[in-house]
Amino acid sequence: MASSSALIALLVVLGCAAAASAASFTVGDSQGWAIGPNYATWASGKTFMAGDTLVFNYGSQAHTVTEVTKKEYDACSSTANGENSGTTTKTLTAGDHYYICTIGTHCANGMKLAITVADSSSGTTPAAPAPPGASTPPTAPSSPTPSSAPARLHAVPVLAAVAGVLVKLALF
Numbered sequence: 001m002a003s004s005s006a007l008i009a010l011l012v013v014l015g016c017a018a019a020a021s022a023a024s025f026t027v028g029d030s031q032g033w034a035i036g037p038n039y040a041t042w043a044s045g046k047t048f049m050a051g052d053t054l055v056f057n058y059g060s061q062a063h064t065v066t067e068v069t070k071k072e073y074d075a076c077s078s079t080a081n082g083e084n085s086g087t088t089t090k091t092l093t094a095g096d097h098y099y100i101c102t103i104g105t106h107c108a109n110g111m112k113l114a115i116t117v118a119d120s121s122s123g124t125t126p127a128a129p130a131p132p133g134a135s136t137p138p139t140a141p142s143s144p145t146p147s148s149a150p151a152r153l154h155a156v157p158v159l160a161a162v163a164g165v166l167v168k169l170a171l172f
């Protein structure tokens with residue numbers, strides 16, 4: 001009996017760890033998706049993993065969230081259909097992603113976001129690409145392990161230790 005309850009506890013702990021691993025990022029934080037924030041600065045230092053979500057908050061109809069190619073991102077020009085409901089959530093897949101607002105000159109005025117999403121099964125966490133013309137100084141670390149990465153990984157040894165204790169309790 002003891003061993004089965006320990007195993008159940010272990011599964012619950014591991015299940016919680018898995019659920020907590022997908023992060024949600026609010027683009028621009030409290031400023032949302034608007035003219036004003038520097039999204040290169042916002043993205044720098046963040047680690048985006050496949051399965052994480054981006055949440056864009058903005059005034060309905062006032063802006064669009066349009067995923068574009070790098071070429072369109074660089075040119076601030078796209079004929080793609082964006083979303084303009086006011087709240088747009090994107091679930092990330094591995095690779096580079098580019099988002100712009102296609103209304104007026106909003107993109108040229110800063111409504112453009114470029115991120116690099118790491119595959120959740122790999123240990124690599126490449127930094128977000130710096131958009132050309134960005135006025136921010138290159139403060140992003142060039143090392144492959146940004147400071148935010150270890151925080152995610154700290155939970156693993158702790159869970160392993162907890163699991164080890166539970167198994168020992170079950171056996172003795």
Ligand SMILES: [Cu+2]
Nearest residue numbers: 063101103106
């Ligand atoms: Cu806009």
